[in-house]
Amino acid sequence: HRPLLEVNDLKKHFPIRAGFFGGTTGYVYAVDGVSFHIEKGETLSLVGESGCGKSTVGKALLRLFPPTDGQVVLDGTRIDDMSQGQLRPLRRRMGVIFQDPFSSLNPRMRVRDLLAEPIRNFGLAKSSADLDARIASLIDLVRLPRDSANRWPHEFSGGQRQRICIARALAGEPDLIICDEAVSALDVSVKAQIVNLLQELQQELGLAMLFISHDLAIVEHMTHRVAVMYLGQIVEIAPRRALFGAPKHPYTEALLSAVPVPEPGAGRQRIVLKGDVPSPINPPSGCRFHTRCPYAFDRCRTDVPRLQQTQPGQWAACHLHDLPAEKNPLARSLPA
Numbered sequence: 001h002r003p004l005l006e007v008n009d010l011k012k013h014f015p016i017r018a019g020f021f022g023g024t025t026g027y028v029y030a031v032d033g034v035s036f037h038i039e040k041g042e043t044l045s046l047v048g049e050s051g052c053g054k055s056t057v058g059k060a061l062l063r064l065f066p067p068t069d070g071q072v073v074l075d076g077t078r079i080d081d082m083s084q085g086q087l088r089p090l091r092r093r094m095g096v097i098f099q100d101p102f103s104s105l106n107p108r109m110r111v112r113d114l115l116a117e118p119i120r121n122f123g124l125a126k127s128s129a130d131l132d133a134r135i136a137s138l139i140d141l142v143r144l145p146r147d148s149a150n151r152w153p154h155e156f157s158g159g160q161r162q163r164i165c166i167a168r169a170l171a172g173e174p175d176l177i178i179c180d181e182a183v184s185a186l187d188v189s190v191k192a193q194i195v196n197l198l199q200e201l202q203q204e205l206g207l208a209m210l211f212i213s214h215d216l217a218i219v220e221h222m223t224h225r226v227a228v229m230y231l232g233q234i235v236e237i238a239p240r241r242a243l244f245g246a247p248k249h250p251y252t253e254a255l256l257s258a259v260p261v262p263e264p265g266a267g268r269q270r271i272v273l274k275g276d277v278p279s280p281i282n283p284p285s286g287c288r289f290h291t292r293c294p295y296a297f298d299r300c301r302t303d304v305p306r307l308q309q310t311q312p313g314q315w316a317a318c319h320l321h322d323l324p325a326e327k328n329p330l331a332r333s334l335p336a
């Protein structure tokens, strides 16, 4: 068995330069040793506060810049060390949808040209009739009216424009779609429609998704698994139900406590974290979360916690799980 995507110990460190001619004075440890996999047809959500490195993971996978270290394996082929030329034939296997459907569409191109562009770039159209057929089928896939092809981006609402972006992302018949805050800029009702569309497309096309989002309320409804990032690292990764029902990392617990719940009273006790997220230039020693963790103890300041499996498929990087259950506030598990 091999997953569609495997990411091993991915790092992206951005050098900080002192002035125009100065040397490197340090690094921003934006992504600092991230590992996960995504199965065919699976959605993995990557969550965390802004600046935690989740978008950098997506961009490194797309090779918008080369990773500093680590391996990325797509369907058995290692792609992290490929040149842009070697990557070309593989590009179409990963689609991407960004946050802002207003700036990601060229306003001077009609929808048909916006869709023709990636189809041509990937060399997929066998003839002009085939090109037209592909454009029509992409428009159908995202449930826009057929006559959309001859219209301009400004004629569409935000949600419709995001549908056009999704159609573009699907033009190469990808196996994996990377959604970076793909619904964050949309109105609440439109968010749900776009999330539903993504889920339907996933079923129809067997797509895998990396869903990068700071919005746990959205994630809770649509993901198979969740990875939580803090200061460039994954602190917990788990199936949806386990993560939302019985989180095993104090940071996950705090993030969940801020998610609004439909029934009042059923809410989780709100945990307000002290302080700000520390700088990724000088991350704290030991557990990077120790400066804000309500449960921090001596060891947390010196020892780096490693991800350990606490339940089947649920991994957390926290020293609490080395304590006896009665001393571990996160020992509780979901009923099977």
Ligand code: SF4
Pocket (backbone or CB within 6 Å): 249, 250, 251, 287, 288, 289, 290, 291, 293, 294, 295, 296, 297, 300, 305, 317, 318, 319, 320
């Ligand atoms: Fe908190 Fe310590 Fe666990 Fe880090 S290792 S999350 S500081 S209890």
Ligand code: MG
Pocket (backbone or CB within 6 Å): 050, 051, 054, 055, 181
């Ligand atoms: Mg981001």
